[in-house]
Amino acid sequence: MFRESLFPARRRERGEPLSLDAAYGVAREIMRHYSKSFYLSTLPLPRPKRRAIQALYAFLRTTDNIVDDGGDGATLLALESWRARSRRPASQQDHPVLLAWADTRDGYGVPQALAEELIDGVAMDLTISRYASFAELERYCYCVASTVGLMSLRIIGCADGGPGAGRGAIAEATPYAARLGLAMQLTNILRDIGEDARAGRIYLPREELDAAGYSEEELLAGAITPAFRALLDEQIARADALFDASLPGIALLHADGRFAVAAAAATYRGILPKIVANDYDVFERRAHLTLREKLLLLPPTWRRRGLRAGGEGLRAED
16 A cells, blocks of 8 residues: 555654645655556646646545545544545645645635535445445445546636636536546446455446346356346446547646546546456456557547547547
């Protein structure tokens, strides 16, 4: 596990104040450690926005780790303590992730309410391990992923201005950002079905499992049947449709952030055909793109970074 929590303690032992630059450095390393794909996609951003997106990622990853890495000791109390600390201004932070996050939030006018909803979503994993319907799952996905898209939108800004562009521009871009977050989270859920099952969690809605004629018992046993393949085909089609519906919003973003967002979307979308190429084995094989495959996506992504409504989607096979 990445031990970002040791950073402030070591500095205090040496009697050194927590440096803002060093805090952003920790955020960068967290992103590079946990998600090489997202890290690669941030590189085209101007340095201030790149650091801010990396700080946002570090905040969400560290928040998520309170639950995922906490084992039996993961409690709502620990998460609520983190929530309370996250509300403080940068001048009152003594944790590198929270310092970088608070500086980003306040500097770019990111609503604290979105961070609260993100934490609400992470808290669901402490008490919820099944979802009856897609509507229930969609709420979870909004909290843990669409909120990230909405916070990123405030950092990148819209075409009619930089960060903190007018309410009208943000409002127009908001549904696209939310859909992209949903598409990415559904992709993440499909990729990690086996890992989540081993942790006792099933995110696929029970209604859709039943409709496919595939049981929870089969999923927990890692059974790859014709019914399971058909079920995943439906889930992949849903995620693909959401990518298509979200990507035209890239044209609404500030020009200096379009390529980064388009690259992140194309790279993540590329996981979907990998699941099929792995013969739907999401239990023992983790679908991912190689570095070469990611780099090959960049030229077509660059050409299509200014998509308009009704424009062609960004697909991994292009």
